[in-house]
Amino acid sequence: MTYYISRSEKKRRAKHLESLVKELATCSAAVIKKLPCDDFVKEELLHVITISGGAKNRQIKYITKYLRKQDDTDALFDYITEQKGSKLKENAAFHELEKYRDDIISDVLVAKEQAFHNNEPLGENWPSMALDIVKDRFPGLDVMDVRRAATHFAKNHRVTYTREIFRILRAAMETEAMRKG
Numbered sequence: 001m002t003y004y005i006s007r008s009e010k011k012r013r014a015k016h017l018e019s020l021v022k023e024l025a026t027c028s029a030a031v032i033k034k035l036p037c038d039d040f041v042k043e044e045l046l047h048v049i050t051i052s053g054g055a056k057n058r059q060i061k062y063i064t065k066y067l068r069k070q071d072d073t074d075a076l077f078d079y080i081t082e083q084k085g086s087k088l089k090e091n092a093a094f095h096e097l098e099k100y101r102d103d104i105i106s107d108v109l110v111a112k113e114q115a116f117h118n119n120e121p122l123g124e125n126w127p128s129m130a131l132d133i134v135k136d137r138f139p140g141l142d143v144m145d146v147r148r149a150a151t152h153f154a155k156n157h158r159v160t161y162t163r164e165i166f167r168i169l170r171a172a173m174e175t176e177a178m179r180k181g
Contacts, residue, residue, distance in 0.1 A: 009099070016092055017073060018064040023080055025049065025060060031083055036075040041066065097169045100137075103130030104165060108150040124151050138172035140179070 024032065025048040032045045041063060048059045067073055077089045111126030124147045135143055145168050153161035 012095070012099075014064060014068055016095075017067055018060065020073070020076060020080065021045075021060050021063045021067065023084065024076070025056070027080075027083065034079075036079055093173065097166060097173060100130060100134050100169055101162060101165045104128060104134070104146060104150050105153060105162060107131065108154045112154040122151060122154060124148060126151075134169065134172075138169070138176050140175045141172040142168065 024035070024045055027045075029046055029049065032042055032049075035042055035045070044059065044063050044066070048056055048063070051059060067076075077092070081087075081089050107128035107130050108122075108126060111128070112122045115122045115126075124144070126147075128147075131143060131146065134146070135141055146165055149161045149164040149168065152158070153165070
């Protein structure tokens with residue numbers, strides 16, 4: 001199932017990829033030569049080492065644009081994490097969970113507004129495209145727990161429920177990572 005990726009999400013992904021390229025540009029030539037990517041990227045990164053100022057920034061953006069067209073950049077993230085102890089991948093996962101949580105909360109608030117206009121109480125089976133995406137991403141997720149916490153948030157706007165949603169999502173992500181790894 002394919003989902004629409006918003007323009008904002010594309011920008012976030014591009015910024016994240018750009019931060020990877022910036023970090024790769026600080027590596028030594030020996031490390032760059034061992035990168036798990038094609039020779040073109042290696043050559044361009046080696047060129048970045050030799051330049052400075054605005055030219056360096058343009059070159060970084062050029063490499064980022066090239067990598068955005070690539071399907072899988074996870075190998076680069078894994079490699080830089082292994083080489084430098086980078087937290088880029090962890091930060092990306094954290095931001096991904098925050099985005100999922102915010103989308104779920106937006107969906108429940110829309111459902112609450114619709115229920116209010118229809119003079120109905122907000123139930124726990126409100127429609128949510130974000131929950132469908134998260135359920136596909138993390139098959140072991142207990143969707144009813146997320147729905148329950150989101151419904152409680154919609155009713156009284158307590159921050160503890162947003163934290164609960166995030167905790168549930170993080171547990172599902174960790175479970176999925178252990179299952180795969």
